[in-house]
Amino acid sequence: MKRHLVWLGALAAIGCMAPAGHAQPIPNPLAEFAGLDKITGRIIKFDVYIDETVQFGALQVTPRVCNTRPPTEAAQTDAFVEVDEITIDRSVRRIFTGWMFAASPGLNAVEHPVYDVWLIDCKTSSPVAPPVPAAAQP
Secondary structure, X not given: OHXXXXXXXXXXXHHHHOOOOOOOOEEOOEEEEEEEEOOOOEEXXXXXXXXXXXXXXXXXXXXXXXXXXXOOOOOOOEEEEXXXXXXXXXXXXXXXEEEEEOOOOOOOOEEOOXXXXXXXXXXXXXXXXXXXXXXXXX
16 A cells, blocks of 8 residues: 555656646648638638738738647647738738637637638648749749
8 A cells, every 4th residue: 555655656746747738839831721701601711831921802811830739738729820901902901910729719710891710720731832932933
């Protein structure tokens, strides 16, 4: 019995040293979004590479970071995103800067009069070709 108590005490001490649920985020090269066009009622999924911009209707979506957690941790997918609106007079107006959470799409989704955009997942690959580096362009 004493041996079991010593063993349990040692395990508890080890457990106290390792912070639970605080694994380092895993950066991913792609963010997967869904966009709703409220006029047509269509929902479109689209992939965007980190630091690249994709236009969805009058919105330009640019993910800066897209993180997941290790499979041993509770699922937590988040992305830091900037969304700009192209106005009627062709000016660009920032309408969203912040974190989006795939598990809570309504928490920080972009809600626009015509379009909604929310994070679905972070990905490591996509059928969409990666952007061409500026130095490699003719």
